[in-house]
Amino acid sequence: MTPPNQTSRDRVLIVEDDPAVGQLLARILSYKDYDACVATDGPSGVDAFQSAGDDHFKLAIIDYSMPGLVGDEVAKRIRAMDDDVCIILTSGFGECDKFHGDGQTIDAFLQKPFSRQAIMDAIALATANRSSVSA
Numbered sequence: 001m002t003p004p005n006q007t008s009r010d011r012v013l014i015v016e017d018d019p020a021v022g023q024l025l026a027r028i029l030s031y032k033d034y035d036a037c038v039a040t041d042g043p044s045g046v047d048a049f050q051s052a053g054d055d056h057f058k059l060a061i062i063d064y065s066m067p068g069l070v071g072d073e074v075a076k077r078i079r080a081m082d083d084d085v086c087i088i089l090t091s092g093f094g095e096c097d098k099f100h101g102d103g104q105t106i107d108a109f110l111q112k113p114f115s116r117q118a119i120m121d122a123i124a125l126a127t128a129n130r131s132s133v134s135a
Contacts, residue, residue, distance in 0.1 A: 072105065088122050089109050
């Protein structure tokens with residue numbers, strides 16, 4: 001049920017090539033009243049974002065290592081379409097530490113494996129970082 005002060009749920013695009021991880025993220029976010037859409041590779045994630053139209057996404061959670069396009073390239077393409085969307089990059093690889101909220105393309109980084117609380121903390125950080133860039 002949508003809270004009385006909201007007219008609709010915020011939409012989240014999840015770009016994740018592991019179906020189990022994508023569905024887990026979608027389920028966790030649905031419990032927090034987000035409307036999640038899962039794309040299973042980089043190109044379909046970019047296409048989903050582009051085709052959203054007026055029903056745009058407020059947040060994108062993007063896996064770093066995927067077929068077709070790597071996550072930071074997906075993030076750059078999404079950022080070029082919408083400067084206000086919050087973008088979180090996820091990875092199980094330690095070398096992705098350089099993506100910890102670069103302030104330009106990536107607003108937050110979420111290390112796998114992650115907990116529900118880590119997801120919500122990353123969303124809060126991404127929202128704060130994007131708000132400070134937009135101000």
